Amino acid sequence: MWIRLANSSRSPMMQAVLQRRLGGAYQVESAGVRKQGTGLGANERSILCMKERGVDLSGHTRRYIAELDLSQYAWIVCVGPDEAEKVRAAIGDASTTILVANAESGGIPDPYELGLRGYRDCLALLDVVMPEIARQITSP
Numbered sequence: 001m002w003i004r005l006a007n008s009s010r011s012p013m014m015q016a017v018l019q020r021r022l023g024g025a026y027q028v029e030s031a032g033v034r035k036q037g038t039g040l041g042a043n044e045r046s047i048l049c050m051k052e053r054g055v056d057l058s059g060h061t062r063r064y065i066a067e068l069d070l071s072q073y074a075w076i077v078c079v080g081p082d083e084a085e086k087v088r089a090a091i092g093d094a095s096t097t098i099l100v101a102n103a104e105s106g107g108i109p110d111p112y113e114l115g116l117r118g119y120r121d122c123l124a125l126l127d128v129v130m131p132e133i134a135r136q137i138t139s140p
Helices: 010-025 044-052 081-091 112-138
Strands: 075-078 097-100
Parallel strands (some): 075 097
């Protein structure tokens, strides 16, 4: 049985892909816009997909944006426009730059109902769009 909860699928995979792309000069973190599942781990399918890449997500802990000081982040990368709107509402007047991954196509599709193949496709899309996100973050 798979349970769909916040900050368990796309976001942890995106965090891992972006961290690898940016390297140690940046700290990439993950949080969700819904409180459901806070404190639990990543979705088993996300863990499996990343394990196939040699990345261990088993230590991921789901976090909720309302429990964080979002103003401390220079950049926030969202999986979709709806998530970006929730972040904008939560962040207020902070000077944080908010980006939507794969914005021109409506964000990163949720793989939840698509099975393991959907998670692999999601990861493949992250591989395509994260270089541009990394470029935006590292460009002066």
